[in-house]
Amino acid sequence: xxxxxxxxxxxxxxxxxxxxxxxxxxxxxxxxxxxxxxxxxxxxxxxxxxxxxxxxxxxxxxxxxxxxxxxxxxxxxxxxxxxxxxxxxxxxxxxxxxxxxxxxxxxxxxxxxxxxxxxxxxxxxxxxxxxxxxxxxxxxxxxxxxxxxxxxxxxxxxxxxxxxxxxxxxxxxxxxxxxxxxxxxx
Numbered sequence: 001x002x003x004x005x006x007x008x009x010x011x012x013x014x015x016x017x018x019x020x021x022x023x024x025x026x027x028x029x030x031x032x033x034x035x036x037x038x039x040x041x042x043x044x045x046x047x048x049x050x051x052x053x054x055x056x057x058x059x060x061x062x063x064x065x066x067x068x069x070x071x072x073x074x075x076x077x078x079x080x081x082x083x084x085x086x087x088x089x090x091x092x093x094x095x096x097x098x099x100x101x102x103x104x105x106x107x108x109x110x111x112x113x114x115x116x117x118x119x120x121x122x123x124x125x126x127x128x129x130x131x132x133x134x135x136x137x138x139x140x141x142x143x144x145x146x147x148x149x150x151x152x153x154x155x156x157x158x159x160x161x162x163x164x165x166x167x168x169x170x171x172x173x174x175x176x177x178x179x180x181x182x183x184x185x186x
Contacts, residue, residue: 002147008066
């Protein structure tokens with residue numbers, strides 16, 4: 001069983017860092033509470049300020065400064081301990097000169113045993129797996145993916161149908177919800 005896990009807002013807290021930077025650099029922008037988010041794209045939550053906010057994520061050091069999502073590091077390691085083949089599967093920020101390298105360095109820092117389990121791709125549909133855990137509501141790409149998309153619960157996707165999980169219930173979710181066909185690899 002191959003479990004692919006998205007990085008931004010599932011393992012690394014992208015939104016929290018952007019929120020901190022917005023508050024620090026643009027105090028005149030009224031911050032939106034994370035639990036009141038309605039759009040996957042944080043930039044759309046701030047009409048008229050999209051370019052300023054996008055530029056924050058393009059700065060050198062942004063991806064290295066992200067903190068782990070609570071429970072993510074222990075959750076990923078626990079999945080490995082249970083015998084699952086777990087891979088981090090993330091998309092680069094196209095306009096960022098630093099994103100690729102910083103995501104790799106972040107994984108080496110926080111999840112060193114995952115540095116060879118990191119997949120950075122512009123199209124997740126091309127990646128082989130049984131499950132993709134991702135906060136993005138819709139994953140589009142070149143082909144119909146083989147994996148089942150399980151939403152990682154975030155405020156902006158809670159009203160969407162489909163299977164969902166988070167780090168608090170992932171192990172229970174995998175053992176109960178899909179136990180009929182989810183079996184760890186040997």
